[in-house]
Amino acid sequence: MSRMKHVRRALVRAVLSLPSYALLIASAAVILFPLYVTTVDSLQPLQKLLSFPPDLWPDTPRWANYRSAMTDIPMPRYMLNSLIMASVITIGQVTTAALAAYAFSFMRFPLRTPLFFVFLSTMMVPWEISIIPNFQTMQRLNWLDTYQGLTLPFLATAFGTFLLRQHFMTLPRELKDAADIDGYGDLRFLLFVVIPLSRAALATLAVFSFLQAWNQYLWPLLVTNDPDMRTVQIGIAALRDEEVQRTNVVLAGTVIALLPMLVLVIAFQRFLVRGLTAGAVKG
Amino acid sequence: MTTDARLLPERRRGSVARSLRQLAAASPFVLPSVVLFGVFVFYPLARSVYLGFHATDPFGRREVWVGIEQYRDVLTSSDFRYSLLVTGQFALYTVVPSTVIGLYLALLAHQRLPGILLFRTIFSSTVASSVAVSSVMWLLLLNPGVGVLNYLLDEGGLPTASWLTEPRWALPAVAMTTVWMNIGFATIVILAGLQNIPEELYEAARVDGAGRRNQFLHVTLPALSPTLLFVSVVGVIFAFQSFGQIHILTRGGPLDSTTVIVYSIYREAFLHYNVGLASAQAIVLFVIVLLLTMAQFVAAQRWVFYR
């Protein structure tokens, strides 16, 4: 008798949540739709793309499009450049932010508050102000078409500093006191106590930094002329300009450019949300 | 009393030494960031002001002092004011839908249903799509002849348009692309905010007899207000810095209807080679953004609930 009741209750719950599932599925479909169309079109032969009404399922997938996208332009090289640029920026941002956040949360020193406002103020200086002079700086140093030119302006982050600081502030003071007693210096404390306890926050910052760096457009556009130094984003925009007619190949290139980040986001799903909870986002 | 007076100078000296020691200890931690900010944020600010006062030759070789002429040009130019308008419209068209849709998706994804993690992943997936990827994708979708969007509209009996080449629709079309890009981020942040709301608040409301709707209005929304503010502020900042989508989708046209300020500055500096004028535009923009941010915080004091 109670088994029947359980089953019936489960069925009722399932039926009641149908509307929720319907909404979820509908919303997911709308969001995924552009990605779906792009993937389908990337596998079509050219005539299908120019036909109307558009074909929404690839009957004969043309994988050669992907081969074209990888070989018509030096896509592997672009991906390598993006990888190097994004990695350097991520490591740089996590490092400088962790160091500064530590100082703001665990250390006492004169000018701490004014310096905090200085960090805050950098978030208010819009990027538009910096592009021209930063570009001129790179020109004068002859660092166009170099990795340092691509990465240096982004190695420090006020946003990342605040994110980590928020998290560091939730760690108990007693830890520091205990470390002081044990004779740990600041650096050792940071490296061996704070960092291991902050893996989620650090991972979140790393994921966001990497995403942002990988997806940059304007700066690499300005700073690279040599196709050997181009990043993936500039590469697919250039592919689009160069191969205006062969939309299917351009879209194949787009899918290739999208995949790594998609994999990253799916793999690190938990960090994206969790890293922002636990008191991190309070405006 | 005499003992105290003799003690004073020593204690003051000791505290100065301690402050210096603290500063020395903290320096290696903050210096990397400070130096980088100095070179890549503050120096450019000063240099942009300087450049705004000079007319430059197209080849980057000479600068001639022209006083406030370029700043005056910018403030009186109808083109600049128009692009401010365009930027403001763009911010409105992107921030409001992104926040609202993000809230909607986050609420959907907050339910405790089996398989919800899949939907959460899907909703946040657009965060992986870069400006270039999204723009190239939407360029095809928005194609008036063979794009899927017009096909679907047609099937549904709705009017179609040449989205990116009609002055009336180009900006909303670019905004739609941007909103799609932003919803992933908005969903993630708002979801985190939702998960932060303690269950006790809901229980207290239920005890008071509040139904689902009232719980939403009186618990969820107020508790989310800092998060929503954060998403809006970030959204406005992104809107004001948007460049890639416009460069790929419309190049600022048609009829300058998608020329947001960043694009105008880029065009002035790198296509018309007027670095001085472009810098003046950037500085004027900075002042406006500064005033806007201060206004946003003042408004926040009135609308946002902090626990």
Added chain:
Amino acid sequence: MRRIALLFAVMIAGSVLSGCAEHGVRHSGGRIEVRLWHSMGGVNGGALQKIVDGYNGSQDVYEVRAIYQGGYPDSLKKLVSSFGTESMPAMIQLDDIELRFMVDSEATVPAQDFIEADAEIAAPSVGLGDFEPRAVDYYALDGKLRAMPFNLSGPVLYYDRDAFREAGLDPDHPPATLDDIRAASERLLVRDESGSIKRNGIALSINAWYFEQMLAKQGALYANNGNGREGLATEVVFGGAEGEAILTWWQDMVRSGLATNVGRQGLQALLAVITGKSTMAVESTASMRAILAALGPAASKFGAAPMPAPAGEGGGVVVGGAAMWIMKDRPEQERRGAWEFLKYATQPQVQAQWHFDTGYFPVRVSAWDMEPAASLHRDFPQFAAARDQVLRSPRSLATAGAVIGPFTQVREGIETAFEQILVGGETPRQALDRAVRDANRAIERYNRSVE
């Protein structure tokens, strides 16, 4: 302020890998590398690569490396940003309108210098005589040839011969003046049962270049001081009756439904003709080859004729296209390599092949009759019309083309004027006056900054 920033930068530089090469000759596989920045995408890019490969294979001192840098404006922007840095190429292909800009930059070596120093070319039997004289007219300023013309094109009218026949028009005598186009369009208009237009007369795309060509065809000047060739141009003169006639015609045609406005994207006008939405289109010959090849046997359906213009006397087309500039700031050996490459690339035989592969006019007159160019004309008679238009253009200041510094901005102003009269609701006079005002302001600012 700048010194402090540089100090910071040097501090950072000290701890970072410097990847920059010394400012010396570039080498590649034992040869001297000569970088060429170009804007030839798709099929034309392949054709350029063929020339480069041919040159590299013909000698072993220089290795030319062709790098696609996007469209001409993007390429120029990158060039300017590379001044004074290691990034600069030895050669760059830029479109005709950048003539004044490049000369003012003082960053190039005039082709004339190379010509005079090169015994081979100075020899009377070779000389410059065989070069397309109108192209030489274009790129010569103050008696010196500044850049080497490389890919020349002209505007033509494409039209659907079958549609002409159906409408009772003679496909061998296509309309020549704007009034003729209007008359023909009225007969070519096809409506469906509900009265909406299924096919109209002509598809028009917004491109300031067509405006310039239509002015030249009336023998009208674009800028003062002899189109900027007798002295520095200080203002534009296209705001007169000839300019207004063009805009008025354009607006009338679109408003009456006889013409479709296809916007600013290239090739859209021709696509409208191919898909049957319009019967005629004005396009550049630059893509003629690719299009005709893509059409296959259907290509014979389409004819080509000289671009129409308001009826006028003594006019012709401007043959500008794009040219190759050799940069001054690269080592002597790279400049020499660039010049040797250009000599190779402008040989009649190479140009005949280039014409066959791309449809660009050869820069050598004798190349028109060489194979494979000759067989191309047999298969596609459309090229004959394009060639005739050039041959019949008188050489004058108007057809030599205008020389203005901020040409791109002036063109933007013209295209805005078109958009204003087509979608914005202004009158041609209003739009034209505004374009003139904006152009003059840009020229004044430019001239002031480079003097």
